[in-house]
Amino acid sequence: MCGIAIEASAFSPHRSALEDFMVRRGAELSARYPWIAEGPAWSRGVEWVPLLHARALPGGPVLAEVYAALKAEILERAGAAGHLDGVLLDLHGAMSVVGKHDAEADLAEALRAELGERVMVSASMDLHGNVSRRLAEAVDLITCYRTAPHVDTEETRERAARNLVTQLRRGAKPHKAWVSVPVLLAGERTSTRVDPAKGLYARVAEIADLDGVLDAALFIGYAWGDEPRCRAAVVLTGDDAELIRAEASRLACAVFAAREAFGFAAWAGSIEACLERAVAAPSRPYFISDSGDNPTAGGAGDVTYSLARLFEAPELARRALRVVYASIVDADAVRASTAVGVGGKVQVELGAKLAPSPEAPLWVEGVVTGLYRGDPVGGDVAVLTAGRIEVIVTSRRKPYHLVADFTDLGIDPMARDIIIVKIGYLEPELHAIAADWCLALTPGGVDQDLARLGHRHLDRPLFPLDEGGFEPDLTPKLW
Numbered sequence: 001m002c003g004i005a006i007e008a009s010a011f012s013p014h015r016s017a018l019e020d021f022m023v024r025r026g027a028e029l030s031a032r033y034p035w036i037a038e039g040p041a042w043s044r045g046v047e048w049v050p051l052l053h054a055r056a057l058p059g060g061p062v063l064a065e066v067y068a069a070l071k072a073e074i075l076e077r078a079g080a081a082g083h084l085d086g087v088l089l090d091l092h093g094a095m096s097v098v099g100k101h102d103a104e105a106d107l108a109e110a111l112r113a114e115l116g117e118r119v120m121v122s123a124s125m126d127l128h129g130n131v132s133r134r135l136a137e138a139v140d141l142i143t144c145y146r147t148a149p150h151v152d153t154e155e156t157r158e159r160a161a162r163n164l165v166t167q168l169r170r171g172a173k174p175h176k177a178w179v180s181v182p183v184l185l186a187g188e189r190t191s192t193r194v195d196p197a198k199g200l201y202a203r204v205a206e207i208a209d210l211d212g213v214l215d216a217a218l219f220i221g222y223a224w225g226d227e228p229r230c231r232a233a234v235v236l237t238g239d240d241a242e243l244i245r246a247e248a249s250r251l252a253c254a255v256f257a258a259r260e261a262f263g264f265a266a267w268a269g270s271i272e273a274c275l276e277r278a279v280a281a282p283s284r285p286y287f288i289s290d291s292g293d294n295p296t297a298g299g300a301g302d303v304t305y306s307l308a309r310l311f312e313a314p315e316l317a318r319r320a321l322r323v324v325y326a327s328i329v330d331a332d333a334v335r336a337s338t339a340v341g342v343g344g345k346v347q348v349e350l351g352a353k354l355a356p357s358p359e360a361p362l363w364v365e366g367v368v369t370g371l372y373r374g375d376p377v378g379g380d381v382a383v384l385t386a387g388r389i390e391v392i393v394t395s396r397r398k399p400y401h402l403v404a405d406f407t408d409l410g411i412d413p414m415a416r417d418i419i420i421v422k423i424g425y426l427e428p429e430l431h432a433i434a435a436d437w438c439l440a441l442t443p444g445g446v447d448q449d450l451a452r453l454g455h456r457h458l459d460r461p462l463f464p465l466d467e468g469g470f471e472p473d474l475t476p477k478l479w
Contacts, residue, residue, distance in 0.1 A: 001029060002051035002074045003090035004067070004107060007058035007128065009298030010096045010226040011453050012445030013354040014060030014397070018069070021054040025077075029053050032090075035158050042162050051077040053090055057377065057397060058298040060445070061096040062103070071107055075114050086120040086164045087111060089139065090157060093129015094222035101227045101457070104129070108138035120168055124160035126150070128187050128222050132229035133477065136178035141167065142235050144217045146201045148192045149427050163215055163237070174214050175241040177248035179476040181232035182462045183259045186223045186448050188291055188424040188439060191265035196258040203254070207247045212240025218251060224298055224446045228459040234476075241478060248476040256474065259463045265425050268439040268448075271309045278418045279315045283435035285413055288420045292444030294399070296423055301329040301397035303444045304351040304362040306420060310389060311362070320388060321417040326400035327378070327392035328422075334395045337368045337382035344368050346384065350393065358443040364391065370409050383409055390416075401427040 008016055029050035030036050036048050054070050056062075078084070089108060097103045108121065122141035125131075127148060136142065143160050145152050167174055190197045200218060207216040219233045234252045236244035267277065271290070278286040293303035307325055310316070316323060333348040340346055346368060349361040369390065370383030378398030384391045390411060392400070400406065400421050406413045413419055413433060421430065424446075426437055441448050450465060461470045 001033065001048060001088045001090060002053055002078065004054045004070050004095060005090060005092040006056040006062060007092050007094040007126070007222060007298055008061050008096040009058070009224040009445045010061060011224055011447070012060035012298050012300050013356060014300045014445070015098070016056055016059040016062045016066070018066045020059060021056040021070070023052065023054045023070075025052050026050055033157065033161065034154065035161065042165055046165055049081050049084065051081065058296050059397065060298065060300065061098045064098045064100065067097045067100070067103060071110060074107070075110055078111060078114050084115060084119055085168050086122065087115065088161050088164060089121055089123040091123055091125050091129065093125040093131065093144070093219070094225055096225050096227070102132050102134055102229055105132050105134035105138055108135055112138055120164060120173060122160045122164035124157045125219070127218065127220050129219055130221050130225060130227070130229040130231070131178065131219050131233040131235060133178065133180070136176060136235055136477070137479065140173045140176070141215065141237055142217060143215045144219055146192070146204055148187060148190060148197065149425060151428065159215070167214070174237040174239060175244055176479045177236045177244040177476040179234050179248050179252040179474055181234065181252050181255050181474065182472045183232045183256060184221055184223050184230055184450065184458070184462050184465070185232075185262050186450070187220065187297065188264055188448060189262045190220045191425045194265050196261045200251070200254060200258065203251065207236065207251065210243065210247070212243045213238040213247065216247070216251070218255065223450055224453070226455045226457045228457060230458055231462060245476050245478050249474055252474040252476070256472065264439050266437050266439050268441055271306045271440040271442055274438045274440040275309065275313050275316070277438055279319060279321065281436055284417045285433065285435060286418050287426060287430060287434045287437035288418065289424060289426060289437065289439045290420055290422045290442050291424050291439055292442035292447045293422050294424050294446050295397045296399045297446040299422065299445045300354045301327070301422060302351040302354055303357055303359060303442070304328065305359045305442050305444070306440060307350070307391065308359060308362050310420065311386070316389070317387060322415070323389045323418045323420070324406070324411055324413070324416050325389065325391045325420045326406070326422065327394050327398060329394050329397045331379070331395040333393050334380050334382045337384060337393065338371055338380065340368055342368050342371055348384070350391070366391070372409060381409065383411070399423050402429050403433065
């Protein structure tokens with residue numbers, strides 16, 4: 001078991017360094033895979049060999065020297081492991097590395113060169129990963145999540161491992177059918193809670209259950225990378241070559257035919273329009289997703305655009321609404337808050353420390369109403385209250401996905417009127433407690449308006465950047 005997993009925006013000013021990664025080896029890595037301890041029937045008689053796995057919160061491109069060091073250690077450990085029959089390659093699939101394209105394919109090819117053609121490689125990925133022809137050719141098996149928001153991550157990793165063991169016991173590598181689909185969509189447009197993604201992923205599961213098919217995978221791709229591989233892809237594996245080729249073609253055609261039907265899972269508009277809707281909403285709490293600086297997609301986490309608009313909204317003060325802003329990363333502001341302590345007053349310049357930023361730092365004067373040390377993701381955390389607005393400030397980038405993320409800070413989200421979170425579609429726990437929500441289309445490293453980003457390396461034509469009537473060749477490549 002090995003891999004490097006990160007979703008990294010080519011447009012984020014952040015750079016992902018070694019300290020951003022959680023690196024697991026040995027028993028700590030084995031613990032990532034519950035089936036090893038549980039010992040289901042399919043895994044009995046298998047010796048699982050943990051090499052190295054590195055996982056990071058989404059961010060900016062990985063520093064070249066960091067990728068090189070992690071890759072080198074994986075190859076060294078693989079070479080020293082003795083006889084291996086297979087590899088579980090545990091990836092995300094949207095890793096941008098400074099100065100390099102197609103990092104996941106580079107890693108898979110290097111493993112193949114180290115271990116030889118005999119060894120079977122099974123990759124587990126996020127559906128927002130990008131699958132180039134190079135990657136599809138370098139691995140023998142590949143699968144991905146079937147839900148967004150992702151509630152089947154462990155299930156997918158186990159499926160990748162089970163498929164690997166199944167094929168090793170059969171003693172033969174499966175056929176593969178891969179087809180690239182010239183559609184590039186932000187994840188917020190492809191939630192499986194709603195059609196067309198809901199129906200397409202239901203079809204994926206149905207195809208995977210056909211006799212002669214081992215697995216079916218539909219990759220939406222990662223819109224904030226800037227490489228030729230950034231686009232949707234379909235990959236099928238199985239024993240029936242003609243069946244998987246035909247089903248891969250049908251699924252790819254269905255994705256392309258539905259390209260204009262993909263929309264946001266909630267009402268979407270400017271932050272100003274979202275604030276107006278939130279103020280007027282009849283029920284609470286109302287959530288606004290600040291999507292352009294979403295750390296879970298690779299945003300820097302320190303863009304002040306929405307926070308500035310929040311302080312400029314007169315209706316919030318007039319209606320005496322209680323608002324939470326989660327969050328903005330600024331280690332200096334956290335240190336200043338810590339220096340005065342809870343109850344102390346601070347004047348700080350918040351955010352926009354990573355250049356280039358679409359907005360200047362924001363001058364905030366408030367009272368420190370909470371201090372928390374050692375959050376495993378966010379580091380030290382301060383809550384600054386200005387009027388009826390509570391701003392969560394972290395020393396490291398952190399997304400706020402869970403109710404406990406708020407209650408651990410002494411903030412009851414059910415007792416607040418409006419909560420602004422720097423994420424995309426609402427994650428399941430927040431979606432469950434939200435009276436309603438909307439998506440703010442804000443600037444940042446993961447801007448939903450792809451045309452504003454300035455991609456330079458995509459393979460064109462590509463929907464929606466090229467909306468003409470081009471007809472792609474969706475004939476699968478078969479191995």
